[in-house]
Amino acid sequence: MTDNIVEINNLSFGYGHRHLHKGVNMKFPRGKVVAIMGGSGSGKTTLLRLIGGQLRPTHGEVKVDGKVVHKQDRAGIYALRRKMGMLFQFGALFTDLSVYDNVAFPMREHTNLPESMIRDLVLMKLNAVGLRGACNLMPSELSGGMSRRIALARAIALDPAIIMYDEPFAGLDPISMGVIVNLIRNLNDVLGATSIVVTHDIHETFSFVDYVYFVADGVVAAEGTPDELRASKLPFVHQFVHGDVDGPVPFHYNAPDYRQDLMRATRA
Amino acid sequence: MDRTTMDLWVGLFVAAGIVALIGLAMKVGNLTSDHLGDTYTVSAHFDDIGGLKPRAPIKSAGVVVGRVDSIQFDSKRYDAVVKLKIDKSYKFPKDTFASINTSGLLGEQYVTLEAGGDTEMLEEDGKGKIEHTQPALVLEKLIGQFVSSKAEGDSSTPQNTMEDAQ
Amino acid sequence: MLKRTTETLRGIGHRFINRIWRLGTAARFFWRILRRSTDKPMRLIKLTVHEMYATGVLSLVIILVSALFVGMVLGLQGYNTLQRYGSADAVGVLVALSLVRELGPVVTALLFAGRAGTAITAEIGLMKTTEQLSAMEMMAVNPIARVIAPRFWAGVISMPLLAAMFSMVGVLGGYLVAVPLLGIDAGSFWSQMQTSVDFRVDIVNGVIKSFVFGVACTIIALFEGYDAPPTAEGVSRATTRTVVNSSLAVLGLDFALTSFMISV
Numbered sequence: 001m002t003d004n005i006v007e008i009n010n011l012s013f014g015y016g017h018r019h020l021h022k023g024v025n026m027k028f029p030r031g032k033v034v035a036i037m038g039g040s041g042s043g044k045t046t047l048l049r050l051i052g053g054q055l056r057p058t059h060g061e062v063k064v065d066g067k068v069v070h071k072q073d074r075a076g077i078y079a080l081r082r083k084m085g086m087l088f089q090f091g092a093l094f095t096d097l098s099v100y101d102n103v104a105f106p107m108r109e110h111t112n113l114p115e116s117m118i119r120d121l122v123l124m125k126l127n128a129v130g131l132r133g134a135c136n137l138m139p140s141e142l143s144g145g146m147s148r149r150i151a152l153a154r155a156i157a158l159d160p161a162i163i164m165y166d167e168p169f170a171g172l173d174p175i176s177m178g179v180i181v182n183l184i185r186n187l188n189d190v191l192g193a194t195s196i197v198v199t200h201d202i203h204e205t206f207s208f209v210d211y212v213y214f215v216a217d218g219v220v221a222a223e224g225t226p227d228e229l230r231a232s233k234l235p236f237v238h239q240f241v242h243g244d245v246d247g248p249v250p251f252h253y254n255a256p257d258y259r260q261d262l263m264r265a266t267r268a
Numbered sequence: 269m270d271r272t273t274m275d276l277w278v279g280l281f282v283a284a285g286i287v288a289l290i291g292l293a294m295k296v297g298n299l300t301s302d303h304l305g306d307t308y309t310v311s312a313h314f315d316d317i318g319g320l321k322p323r324a325p326i327k328s329a330g331v332v333v334g335r336v337d338s339i340q341f342d343s344k345r346y347d348a349v350v351k352l353k354i355d356k357s358y359k360f361p362k363d364t365f366a367s368i369n370t371s372g373l374l375g376e377q378y379v380t381l382e383a384g385g386d387t388e389m390l391e392e393d394g395k396g397k398i399e400h401t402q403p404a405l406v407l408e409k410l411i412g413q414f415v416s417s418k419a420e421g422d423s424s425t426p427q428n429t430m431e432d433a434q
Numbered sequence: 435m436l437k438r439t440t441e442t443l444r445g446i447g448h449r450f451i452n453r454i455w456r457l458g459t460a461a462r463f464f465w466r467i468l469r470r471s472t473d474k475p476m477r478l479i480k481l482t483v484h485e486m487y488a489t490g491v492l493s494l495v496i497i498l499v500s501a502l503f504v505g506m507v508l509g510l511q512g513y514n515t516l517q518r519y520g521s522a523d524a525v526g527v528l529v530a531l532s533l534v535r536e537l538g539p540v541v542t543a544l545l546f547a548g549r550a551g552t553a554i555t556a557e558i559g560l561m562k563t564t565e566q567l568s569a570m571e572m573m574a575v576n577p578i579a580r581v582i583a584p585r586f587w588a589g590v591i592s593m594p595l596l597a598a599m600f601s602m603v604g605v606l607g608g609y610l611v612a613v614p615l616l617g618i619d620a621g622s623f624w625s626q627m628q629t630s631v632d633f634r635v636d637i638v639n640g641v642i643k644s645f646v647f648g649v650a651c652t653i654i655a656l657f658e659g660y661d662a663p664p665t666a667e668g669v670s671r672a673t674t675r676t677v678v679n680s681s682l683a684v685l686g687l688d689f690a691l692t693s694f695m696i697s698v
Contacts, residue, residue: 052572081574092569095561109575151569277491278483285490285595288602289641295624296530296605297633325629332629376630 005030005162005194006051011060012218013043013050020046022218023060028162033188033195035205037240038215044198045089047215048164051196052084053077064162082110085155086164090171091147093139099126099150100135106157125153129183145176149183156187163187165197169204177201181208202241206230214240306356309337310396312366312379317348318404320368320377326352328381333358336379352379352398361386368404377404460657467586467656470579481584482591489550489585489652490592494599496549497542501600504541505607508532512608513616522616526623527630529608530601534631534640538601540688543647546593547680551655554585555676558659559669567660582660586652593648594641601640639695646687651680 006028013021020043028034036044049055050062053069062069064080072080093102103122107113113121126132129149139147148168155163165184169177185208188195199205205212206226214222214229214237222229222237229237255261314320317339326334334354342349354360363384370377381398390396471478512528558581561567567577605627612618631637655676662672 054568054571078574081572084572086569086572088565088569090564092565094566094570095564096557106573106575109573109580274487275483278486281486281491281494281592282595285598288595288598291602292534292598292605292637293633296534296602296627297631297637298628323632323635 003029005065006196007063008047008051009061009063011050011057011062013046013055013057020218021057024215024218024220026213026220026223028194028196029211030161030194031188031192032210033185033197033208035197035199035209035212036215037198037200037202037205037212038221039200039240042215043218044200044215045166048086048166048196048198051162051164052081052086082158083161084164085158085160085162087148087152087155087166087168089167090144091139091151093142093147093151093154095139097139098135099131099137099139099142102139102150103135103154103157106154110158121157125157126150128156128187129153130179143176145172145179148172148176148180152180152183152187156191156193159191159193161193163191163193163195165195165199167199168197169199169201177204184208202243307334307353308356308392308396309394310352310354310360310390310398312350312352312398312401313342313345314348314350314366314368314401314403316403316406317350318368318370318377318406320350320379320404324376324378326354326379326381328358328360328383333381350379356392359389362388362390363400364390364398365400365402366398367402370405456661459661460653463657463660464653466578467583467653470576471583471587473576473579473583478579478584478587481580482587485584485588486592488553489546489588490596492553493546493549493592493596496545497596497600498603500541500545501538501603502607504537504600505529505533505604505609506611508537508604509608509611509616513612513618522618523622524626524630525612525616525618526605526608526627529612530605530627530631531636533601533604533608534636536688536692538604539597539640539644539647540684542597542600542644543593543651543684544681546589546596546648547651547655547677547684550589550592551651551676551680552673554589554652554655555659555662555673556669558582558585558656559662559664559672562660562662563664563666563669582656586656589652589655590645590648593651594644597640597644597647635695639691642695643688643691646691647684650683650687654680654683 004027006026008024008026011021011024012019024047026034026036026047036047038044046055050057051064051069053062053072056070061071065083067076067080069077069080093099094105097105100122103125104118107118107121111118123132123135126135129152131146131149131153134142134146134150139150142150163184168180168184172180181204184195184197187193197205197209206229209226211225212223212229213220216236222232222234224232230241232238232241320336320339322336322338324336325332326336334352337351337353339348339350341347352366360381361384363386365382365384367380367382368377369380384400390398508529509525512525513522516522516524516528558567561581567581570577570580609620609623612623613620658672658676658679659669662668
């Protein structure tokens with residue numbers, strides 16, 4: 001078996017005529033925390049959905065644990081997903097269930113454990129994210145940072161081999177952000193899992209990940225360890241790391257010539 | 269909300285729904301009166317059944333004693349043969365007289381049985397036959413008679429006809 | 435001129451194709467619900483009971499109050515008209531037949547679409563918007579089996595029960611107006627009703643109608659929610675569409691079913 005738990009080989013994907021990915025190659029070694037970075041709309045979240053088998057690639061393949069995801073039948077995909085935990089952008093907690101039931105949900109669905117054991121496991125997971133005291137609250141009573149930590153407890157409920165994070169820092173204050181950063185790193189090392197973090201939060205990310213992929217224009221524009229990328233002279237990386245407004249990533253969305261556009265408006 | 273209270277409410281809801289259904293069937297509908305228990309079938313020939321329908325009530329002295337089972341055309345006698353289902357607890361003599369009446373001026377039509385004086389009763393093996401029948405009174409026919417007799421200039425007949433009709 | 439005509443025609447064609455497309459998607463959705471209903475029967479029963487609280491029990495108040503008033507109005511109006519023809523006694527028949535045959539199933543379905551249907555659409559739409567359905571899928575739990583199917587069966591079971599309660603309470607409302615208020619004899623009120631209301635033709639057909647309406651209203655509510663664009667505006671539009679489409683479907687189906695039942 002290879003040492004890469006997830007491999008993306010020459011992957012292309014698009015909605016209709018819009019091509020989002022044009023031959024992406026990535027490798028995610030076991031036990032590492034890997035970040036996928038890129039501007040908004042560069043298809044980072046879509047990559048996670050492709051890994052989870054919620055979308056089918058138009059070309060190429062995604063291999064999880066040596067198996068090609070889109071060639072699995074429904075049962076096969078579900079078996080692969082049992083090895084994955086995913087933290088959605090805003091947590092995606094089930095609003096009609098309490099915090100406790102949210103964390104217990106995957107256990108109740110996939111195991112036949114007695115309720116007393118589920119209770120112990122749920123409290124363990126909640127303790128790991130520091131929110132054991134919130135177990136009787138409803139999701140509507142939680143702050144943004146708290147609900148993301150609960151969602152993290154739910155994502156690791158079945159001790160997954162792969163944990164995926166979709167924009168884990170979006171909309172959080174610096175303290176909550178620091179808490180999440182610590183959790184991602186610690187959980188990864190304690191569980192011996194592999195973490196894939198999709199984000200555009202450059203400074204937070206560079207502080208704790210092992211490897212970074214930059215996605216732009218549907219391909220991997222740059223890759224390397226945080227230190228390598230900081231030193232990189234590639235214009236794209238430079239722009240992203242330093243947050244310049246214009247550069248290889250244009251400020252403007254594809255549009256016809258500005259002057260012609262205005263002229264047409266006056267004529268019509 | 270507590271799981272058990274919720275279950276209790278749903279249980280009450282389902283029970284109330286079923287009670288309502290049974291109530292409709294028993295109190296509003298004819299499920300109770302429809303159960304005639306054991307019945308026997310007799311047939312009767314009518315020249316004209318008017319608007320009589322299957323499942324119409326059969327009454328004797330105003331009491332429902334059965335229901336119309338089926339209505340067919342007899343292609344030999346060119347009249348209608350009506351099968352009547354009568355409750356086994358009611359026996360009728362052989363010379364019973366059957367007529368088709370209307371409840372109210374425009375109401376539903378039903379069959380009336382009037383017992384005769386025969387000592388022998390109608391057979392209950394399905395071969396029983398009521399010989400004496402009176403066809404339904406059809407409103408158009410009555411009006412037709414009334415108009416034609418009026419045209420003849422006879423002023424006494426139409427009144428009689430109308431009285432007969434009532 | 436020609437250009438505008440082609441444009442209009444193209445618009446009509448586009449909308450028509452869209453409608454057909456959605457109808458097909460809804461039919462597939464229905465089929466998926468039925469197929470996924472066999473996944474874990476015990477879990478489905480438990481969840482269905484849970485959902486019946488939302489669809490059935492919470493709809494009770496509006497259904498029962500409306501039924502009482504509809505029955506009382508029918509009693510008043512029926513009495514006023516019938517007494518001109520000297521058959522005021524038949525008011526019970528009028529109330530019972532209108533309720534059992536038409537008003538019970540139809541009004542219940544319309545109220546259900548407004549009360550439970552919109553709630554279902556908004557809930558499912560919001561679950562989709564907040565990625566709860568996606569999250570479930572990523573946890574290897576089928577959302578159709580876990581979220582959609584229990585709500586479907588809860589709606590399908592609740593509707594005939596609600597309609598039966600509506601008819602029964604409506605008849606009681608008619609009774610309240612006719613007997614104590616207008617002085618009609620209680621005995622003739624009930625006995626005339628019983629001779630005219632047929633169990634199979636009227637009551638069973640009414641139940642069949644409300645069952646069909648239950649399937650239609652619940653499927654529409656679920657589909658609109660599941661198919662809603664994941665935005666606040668998308669969900670609010672889907673909720674409106676649920677009411678409009680359910681009402682049209684109920685009235686259309688009512689005509690179809692009635693004409694079928696009368697001809698048989």
